[in-house]
Amino acid sequence: MSEESIISLKNVNKWFGDFHVLQDVNLEVKKKERIVVCGPSGSGKSTMIRCINRLEEHQEGSIVVDGIELTGNLKNIDNVRKEVGMVFQQFNLFPHLSVKENITLAPIWVKKMPKAEAEDLAMRQLEIVKIPEQANKYPGQLSGGQQQRVAIARSLAMNPNIMLFDEPTSALDPEMIKEVLDVMVDLANGGMTMIVVTHEMGFAKTVADRMVFMDEGKIVEEANPDKFFNNPESDRTKLFLSQILHQ
């Protein structure tokens, strides 16, 4: 493992029953690096990033995040989750809490932050995602794009070093995708370490330091965006790109 690696996956294997979802996955992510993961559905890309904060458990190999190895040790898992923020395809906001409460909940209860301070923090995060005026609404009253931006603000409020995005724009109407991607671009420019599973190739081209292409549980190709889009090595990648770019 190189000195700078903040996330390191080594020979990670995982099965769902008999189905081998992750097969000898190796991935090193450096600090402040932006990785975009793509691949056909069922290729294991979501499973891989969900293993990084232990929403899924890997069965073989090692995953080390910021110097902490993910094992059955619950304390380690909690520590990793404090370092790693995650944004989901379905937003997963808490529908019974207001936008502000959604954001302050974890700082107050996990970080033991005083309520007033947490509320200030929440408002600052909402400024970053450009919807401070929605603070007192409930998630059900917001559009999909606004909900996803609240979800990003909620993750950022825990001040993570790493952000994982699991198809953050796949559940959005087309006209709302841009507002979410804009926030993500800002975040990337701010120096956040990011792993993004997405099919938004425009976003990938502007933001990614490295592209990772997965198929059938394996990482098929890793390259910088320029090489990945213009000169891919494997036939599988070429086929995938031709399909996705000719939509």
Place this chain on the structure above:
Amino acid sequence: MNEKIESRKPPVATTGIIGWLRINLFFNWTNSLITIFVIYCLYQFVPWILDWTLFSADFKYNYLGQQITNQEMCSRNLDPENGGACWAVIYVRFYQFIYGFYPREEVWRVNISYVMLAIALLPLLITKLPYRKIFLNFTYIFPIIAYFLLNGGFGLPDISTNKWGGLLVTLVLGCTGIALAFPIGVLLALGRRSKLPVISMMCVLFIEFIRGVPLITLLFFGMVMLPLFLPEGIDMDGLVRVLVAVTLFQSAYMAEVIRGGLQAIPTGQYEAARSLGMSYWRMNFQIILPQAIRISIPPIVNTSIGLFKDTTLVIIVGLLDLLGIGRGTLADTNWLGLSYEIYFFVSLVFFIFTFGMSRYSLYLEKKLKTGINMGAD
């Protein structure tokens, strides 16, 4: 070209009283037929019931102006053609219906408990109550105060629970059963879904055993077998034994109801809470349970109403609740044959409480749903 345009009839009224009647009661001929039939039934029944319960009824005096002290003096026994209900039996036995055999000189303690119960319920009923937090704290300590007040202690003479009866026993059983069963049910529901096999198996066993046994069996179990499990020399109060049985019974049902709510929560909620670093308990108490309980309000109230009515079963282990006092009164030769009045009164009291609960649940649902999309995403 110059043909006269026939004037049209105005559209059928759809607003106002006439419009409402037309849409709801006389929409087509079957609808009208049913309406007429129902009106006929009401016409037959309502005047008769009003007459029996109110206009021709005796309250304290019969139609001769005598104060009624036994069933022979009731107007309906003196003049079977014209007399209505004889509510005097309730009037004379009112004390027993409400307090059982609680000593008269100590009855202020029960009255204060009733008033305090009402105050304790206030913050639950009115969310905009000023100083609601203080009232809520009172709600939490109310059971302890009520226990010492009713039972004795701190200088108050002990009143044995076999002197309690009537509405007092019904309310003690109903309120304590519901209030204790709720937290136990929540823990059982979480336990049943636990990933730790020992915990989930224990919860499943407990729930399935209790649910598989009739409440009456549990009441006998509490009366007869519970003392066998206690160390020698400790005598458990009869009412407490019944309370244990009732609470166990109710908590098993509550657990299943809440588990139903838990299953409706999308896994994304768990994942979001987990990814924010929340612990198991924090996640459940802040995120999962508030939503699950909200979904389960109708069945929670349903089982609570069921329990409140099931408390009448304690009569078979010798406790005299409201119905028990009623049956005792019926067995009194002075009041033989007044079963209509007594069962009507007991039903009415139960109805007032259970109807209140069901309205409260509707209010809660309405309040908690405002502005919240409880859909899957």
